[in-house]
Amino acid sequence: MIMSEKVVLLLGAGASVSDVATRSLTKRPPLDARFFSIAAASHSDDVQLNAVRGYFNRTYGIDICAVEHDSMETVMASLYPDLFNSSLSTAAEPTFRALLQLFTNRLARTTNNLRPTQKRLLYRMLSHMLADEIDPCDITIITFNQDIQAEKMLEHLSQAKRWARKASSAFAFPALYAIPESKWKGITYPKGAPDCFTHTKTEDPCLQVLKLHGSLNWYSNHTSKNPSREAMLRQGRPLSVTRRRTISTTMTISGKRTTYALPVVVPPVTHKSSVVPSALGPIWSLAEKRLVEADRVVVFGYSCPQLDFESANLLRRSQEKRSEKATFTVIDPEGAVATRYIGLLRLSRLHYYATGHDYLAPRS
Secondary structure (H helix, E strand, O other): OOOOOOEEEEEOHHHHHHHHOOOOHHHOOOOOEOHHHHHHHHOOOHHHHHHHHHHHHHHHOOOOOOOOOOEHHHHHHHHHHHHHOOOOHHHHHHHHHHHHHHHHHHHHHHHOOOOOOOOOHHHHHHHHHHHOOOOHHHEEEEEOOOOOHHHHHHHHHHOOHHHHHHHHHHOOEOHHHOOOHHHOOOEEOOOOOOOEOOEOOOOOOOOEEEEOOEEEEEEEEEOOOOOOHHHHHOOOOOOEEEOEOOOOOOOEEOOOOOEEEEEEEOOOOOOHHHOOOHHHHHHHHHHHHHHHHOOEEEEEOOOOOOOOHHHHHHHHHHHHHOOOOOEEEEEOOOHHHHHHHHHHHOOOOOEEEOOHHHHHOOOO
8 A cells, every 4th residue: 555645734824815916005914014004005904003003103112014013923922021021011902902903804804705616726726736636634734823714715626516525534523633632612603694614523533724823713702802812822821713714803602691703813922832821832732743744845825934942943853853854845935044944954855836826837
C-alpha cells in the first residue's frame, strides 16, 4: 500500500484576499496595513472607529489613520498594556472592546458574501491534492484567519461529484476543528435558518482545520453587551460553535436569561499565550505535531509578523523536531516574506510563488 503524502496548508489573511483582488479595498477582507483608513472610508463602523481613534489621539497624540500609524497589529499591541494600567484602564477597556468589534465586524462583513466556487484558489489547491491521491485525512489546514472561508470551501469540495468517494473525510462539522464534541458548551444554529453547516456526528478521522487564533463562529456567552476585560479574555471561558454560514457578530442567546455572544478571536497582542482560551491549547499542540510530520508545507498569504512570537516559535520548534526536512513553499506577492521564512527556519531551499495562480500553473 502506497502511503499518502502528509501536507500542511498554512493560511494567513492573504489567502482570503487572494480571490477578491478586483474588489474595492473597503470590500476586501481586512489586512494589517491600512486597516483603519480603509475602515474609515467604508463608514460602516464609525462608532467603533471613532472610539479607538479618539482614545489614541487623546492619550498619545497620534492619528491611527495616518500612514505611519495605520497598523491593526501595532495599535492592538499598543492598547493591550493600557488595560492593566490603573490610570488608563477605565478608558482603555471600552476602547479595547470597540477595537475587537471593529475588527470582527469588518471581517464578517467582507467575507460573509464570499461564496465558495470551484474557481477559488484554495478550492483548486485542495482539488489538486486530492487528484494526486492525497488522502483528505493527511491534509491539515493550519490557519491564523478567523473567517470561515476554509470551512465553506471544504463543504463545497465535499459536495462535488468528482470527490464523492472522499466526501465524508473531506468535510465533517464541527469535527474538522479537532475539538471533541464533549468540549463544546453548545453547537447552535438559528431556528428556521437554512444557511447552516450540516452537523456531522463522527469520531472518524477527517481533514482538519486548526484555527490557532480562534474563529468568528466560535463564541463565549456573557450576561452583558459590554463584558469586562476579565470576561473577554478569561482563558477558561467555555466555547460554543454556531453552524451559521453567514456570521453575525452580535448574536443573542435566548434562555432563562438572555446572554450575549462574543466571537472568540485571539487579538494580535505581543503575549498571545496569556489570552489564548485554554480550549485552544490542544489545537496548538496538534498543529505542531502536524508540522513536524509534514512531507510538504505550503504557506499561503501568511507573513509571520515580527510581533507574532508564539507563531514564529511554533514554526521554529516544528522545524527543529523534524527528522526529515519537508518541502517548503511560500505563496505571497511580497518576496520579503520568503526571505523571512528562510531566516526564521534556517532553510537551505524554498519554493516561492508570487500568486496562487503561479503555484497552480502547470510545470514542465
